Amino acid sequence: MVQSEAARRKREGGRYSGVSIFSGKIKCAECGSYFGAKVWHSTDKYRRVIYRCNNKYDGHKCQTPHVTEDEVKAAFVTAFNKLVTEREEVIANARLVQKTLCATEELEQEKSALAEELAVVVKMVEECVAENARIAQNQAEYQKRYNRLVARYDAAKRRFDEVMETIAERSAKAERLAGFAKTLEGQGEPLTEFDERLWGSMVECVTVRADGGLSVVFRDGTRV
Numbered sequence: 001m002v003q004s005e006a007a008r009r010k011r012e013g014g015r016y017s018g019v020s021i022f023s024g025k026i027k028c029a030e031c032g033s034y035f036g037a038k039v040w041h042s043t044d045k046y047r048r049v050i051y052r053c054n055n056k057y058d059g060h061k062c063q064t065p066h067v068t069e070d071e072v073k074a075a076f077v078t079a080f081n082k083l084v085t086e087r088e089e090v091i092a093n094a095r096l097v098q099k100t101l102c103a104t105e106e107l108e109q110e111k112s113a114l115a116e117e118l119a120v121v122v123k124m125v126e127e128c129v130a131e132n133a134r135i136a137q138n139q140a141e142y143q144k145r146y147n148r149l150v151a152r153y154d155a156a157k158r159r160f161d162e163v164m165e166t167i168a169e170r171s172a173k174a175e176r177l178a179g180f181a182k183t184l185e186g187q188g189e190p191l192t193e194f195d196e197r198l199w200g201s202m203v204e205c206v207t208v209r210a211d212g213g214l215s216v217v218f219r220d221g222t223r224v
Contacts, residue, residue, distance in 0.1 A: 028053040073194040079216035079224035102174035180219040
């Protein structure tokens, strides 16, 4: 789970800091950037931590307002409790997505076929080079044959890498969905206060709109 989360953050390319449970979780609905923590009145009794879009004063003036931790916590509790009321349907949908969109059987078969193709082409290249070293032959023709084999290898390797990446992404998503469904299944009662464990395991992100509204996106893709 930790590795898949790290990979997700790397793909998204956002700024992330492990200082707060809210870091890397709050996103601007306008530009897609993450919100970062800012401290107001850091040296006096009115000290306050707020979160605002990291691009707000970085050449792109987003209209999204800042938010406080209490506002994010309240939005999560409200959204999670709505999820609990629709628990059975949400769990069924998550498991359906896990079964259909996260399937890797065909990709695993393609991966095996591509691995065999790569092994075959490597052997052909080695034989081609060895033959050229042993037997005098037209070098222009040899180079053409060699280049064709290299191009064949490169094409297979590119596809192999794509398949491996897709398998990893689907497996990570399946793991997230399984954890999401299991956690929701065990949550019988609505929340009465913010739960840090549920926040960390259930929430993909919270988006902040220009009107100040917050939407919670859960691990299964449900937006509340």
